[in-house]
Amino acid sequence: MLRYIYANELSQYPVLQTSMFRDRAIQFSERLKWAVTVDEKGWERDEYDDMNPLYVIWQNPDGTHGGSMRFLPTTERTMVNDHFAELLNGEDIRSPFIWECTRFCLGQKSSPRVAGAMMLAGGELMRAFSLTHLLGVFDPRMVRIYSMIGASPEVLGSSGEGRDKISVGLWPFRPEDRLKVLRRAGLSSEISEHWFNRSFGRQIQEFQQAA
Amino acid sequence: MLELDQFLQALEQADALDQIQDLIVGLRDHFQVDHVVYHWVSADGEQYGFGTYDLAWVQHYVEKDYLRIDPVVIGCFQRFDPVDWKRLDWSSKAAQAFRKDAIAHGIGNQGFSIPIRGPSGQLALLTASHSTDDATWATFTEAHQRDWILIAHYLNQKALELEKGRAPEPVRALSPRETDALTYLGMGYSRGQVADLLNISEHTLRAYIESARFKLGALNTTHAVARAISEGLIVVGGAARAATGGWPGRDTEGKIAKSAAR
Numbered sequence: 001m002l003r004y005i006y007a008n009e010l011s012q013y014p015v016l017q018t019s020m021f022r023d024r025a026i027q028f029s030e031r032l033k034w035a036v037t038v039d040e041k042g043w044e045r046d047e048y049d050d051m052n053p054l055y056v057i058w059q060n061p062d063g064t065h066g067g068s069m070r071f072l073p074t075t076e077r078t079m080v081n082d083h084f085a086e087l088l089n090g091e092d093i094r095s096p097f098i099w100e101c102t103r104f105c106l107g108q109k110s111s112p113r114v115a116g117a118m119m120l121a122g123g124e125l126m127r128a129f130s131l132t133h134l135l136g137v138f139d140p141r142m143v144r145i146y147s148m149i150g151a152s153p154e155v156l157g158s159s160g161e162g163r164d165k166i167s168v169g170l171w172p173f174r175p176e177d178r179l180k181v182l183r184r185a186g187l188s189s190e191i192s193e194h195w196f197n198r199s200f201g202r203q204i205q206e207f208q209q210a211a
Numbered sequence: 212m213l214e215l216d217q218f219l220q221a222l223e224q225a226d227a228l229d230q231i232q233d234l235i236v237g238l239r240d241h242f243q244v245d246h247v248v249y250h251w252v253s254a255d256g257e258q259y260g261f262g263t264y265d266l267a268w269v270q271h272y273v274e275k276d277y278l279r280i281d282p283v284v285i286g287c288f289q290r291f292d293p294v295d296w297k298r299l300d301w302s303s304k305a306a307q308a309f310r311k312d313a314i315a316h317g318i319g320n321q322g323f324s325i326p327i328r329g330p331s332g333q334l335a336l337l338t339a340s341h342s343t344d345d346a347t348w349a350t351f352t353e354a355h356q357r358d359w360i361l362i363a364h365y366l367n368q369k370a371l372e373l374e375k376g377r378a379p380e381p382v383r384a385l386s387p388r389e390t391d392a393l394t395y396l397g398m399g400y401s402r403g404q405v406a407d408l409l410n411i412s413e414h415t416l417r418a419y420i421e422s423a424r425f426k427l428g429a430l431n432t433t434h435a436v437a438r439a440i441s442e443g444l445i446v447v448g449g450a451a452r453a454a455t456g457g458w459p460g461r462d463t464e465g466k467i468a469k470s471a472a473r
Contacts, residue, residue: 133417
């Protein structure tokens with residue numbers, strides 16, 4: 001299932017939290033050999049994890065992490081503007097309607113459907129919060145996966161070669177993509193909305209009782 | 212929309228905090244809601260704001276130290292998505308008592324807040340509150356979310372600029388692509404033509420336009436082009452050549468604005 005969780009709430013899901021940061025260590029440090037920091041717990045974390053980002057996480061039936069990505073508004077400090085300005089030829093993209101999406105990670109056993117579910121979640125965020133684009137940082141291996149699930153970003157710039165290659169790209173909000181992505185993810189519109197509302201719409205009953 | 216344009220223009224020109232208070236009253240009248248409030252809170256609980264809440268409620272809020280209980284403030288410190296108050300955690304006894312008290316003071320049973328997180332754990336909120344049913348409120352928030360987000364950011368920038376000691380982030384210059392995009396739009400090219408000229412897709416062009424618009428404090432593209440010209444950030448060649456004197460950008464603002472709106 002999909003969960004939308006702000007960093008400050010993540011410790012309520014210790015299994016999910018631990019497995020996500022460990023899967024990130026496996027993907028970004030071991031496999032891609034990016035210069036990321038892995039702490040003594042085996043977690044890959046950086047300074048943007050300390051800015052209370054919003055995570056979208058696919059949770060496996062056993063409670064562990066199946067895939068995740070991390071969002072921050074481009075009106076605040078972002079990884080793209082701090083570290084990848086040269087990929088954008090000095091462009092700094094800032095708008096309350098554009099959120100940055102980084103650390104797209106898939107669990108080792110995750111199927112392409114999980115990647116599809118994550119792209120679906122990105123679309124749900126855009127739809128719900130009037131976003132026009134997501135601005136992403138990703139490795140080229142992901143480009144193939146994105147294209148497979150029918151949600152290819154427009155690459156704005158890349159650096160490095162082979163394993164070291166890293167790209168910055170934009171996903172525009174295209175409402176017509178939703179059906180296609182739902183199909184690739186193998187999910188219904190209703191369940192996606194249910195997951196979204198469960199994450200963002202808690203305590204509705206208590207609110208009504210208090211009225 | 213015209214009235215919001217006027218609002219932004221007045222906001223841009225405001226040079227004293229009491230003008231912001233008047234502008235917020237204007238916002239309430241424009242949106243026809245019970246209240247509009249701008250609330251700024253530092254990480255250590257210093258607060259400051261403008262709005263249409265009854266003064267008695269504001270004093271009561273401070274006296275009761277509601278800042279520690281208010282689910283809107285507590286919830287918004289942790290998030291950056293626009294939030295309908297129903298989505299916040301009102302489950303504690305203290306929160307429920309606070310809510311009853313707020314309703315008794317005419318705040319309304321519905322609310323919609325745009326959180327803006329600042330450096331060092333600051334929080335700014337723009338809130339609309341109203342007495343109505345859930346369906347009507349959902350219609351309101353869906354219809355106005357986008358404008359409301361922009362207004363929140365621009366109002367916050369202005370409030371920070373006017374309040375000493377809370378210096379805003381310096382205004383960012385337009386990037387090369389943003390400058391190019393607005394220049395071509397100002398010259399009357401369509402979005403499709405501009406995307407071709409810049410060798411990017413229309414979707415990506417839109418991202419640059421969104422970003423430029425935000426940096427310029429503009430509500431829409433027409434407004435952004437006009438402002439970029441009047442600030443001297445872009446030069447629209449043809450218009451400058453045609454001008455007989457004075458300030459070319461100003462002279463041709465009307466014409467440029469019209470062509471950019473196409």
